[in-house]
Amino acid sequence: MDLPPAGPSAAAARLWAGLDQPWQEAFRQAWEALRSGNIAVGACASTPDGEIVRSARNRVIDGEGPPGEIFGSALAHAETNVLARLPFRCHPDLVLTTTLEPCLQCAAAIRLGPVGAVRFAGPDRYWHGCHDFGKLSTREAQRTQPARIGPRRDELGTFATLISRFGPTLTPGFEKALRTLGEAPMVDLVHELEDCGEAERLAAMEVNEALGYLWPRLQELRELMPAS
Ligand SMILES: [Zn+2]
Secondary structure (H helix, E strand, O other), X not given: OOXXXXXXXXXXXXXXXXXXXXXXHHHHHHHHHHHOOOOOOEEEEEOOOOOEEEEEEOOOOOOOOOOXXXXXXXXXXXXXXXXXXXXXOOOOOEEEEEEEOOOHHHHHHHHXXXXXXXXXXXXXXXXXXXXXXXXXXXXXXXXXXXXXXXXXXXHHHHHHXXXXXXXXXXXXXXXXXXXXXXXXXXXXXXXXXXXXOHHHHHHOOOXXXXXXXXXXXXXXXXXXXXXX
């Protein structure tokens, strides 16, 4: 008789199984972005009761993409691509689920889009505070902004930020900024995984398997990273 799985992979499997469909879809999209050499961020829009309306991933280096999405451009972010394909004034109360805290551009697209709430997994210290449009004008300050739910404090939140730092992201200037913001342990782990070929082996796994594989190191990272 097979024994039940124990240890890190069982904990990861439990966490993964407990995620709703929009969370799983956003992470599948992020993993496809990682595998295709893009920045590993994925997102989806769903109705308040969890029906997925549209999903998309980062496509900054892609030479093609689905009609209506941006690709091959610094603007080709996951959240922007989800929102770009939603009809004008559709479902004003959609939930936007994304693997990483939205950047300045995506926060603005979320503000303009039919989004009632945004959920994000990983903190992005680089873009902290860029969602607060109430500081820009008194009119914005009086308007109801999309609710923000995040970052996640569990291993999945750490995983989401970690994978977004793989591949083409870490230019010297960006890496320097991240180190200044307290992300040195995460950046060091990215280099370690990429330099020894582990990143390549990870990309061959499914995203939930990669979460299980990295679990012990995600737990260590959670201890080392500053609160966000
Ligand atoms: Zn963005």
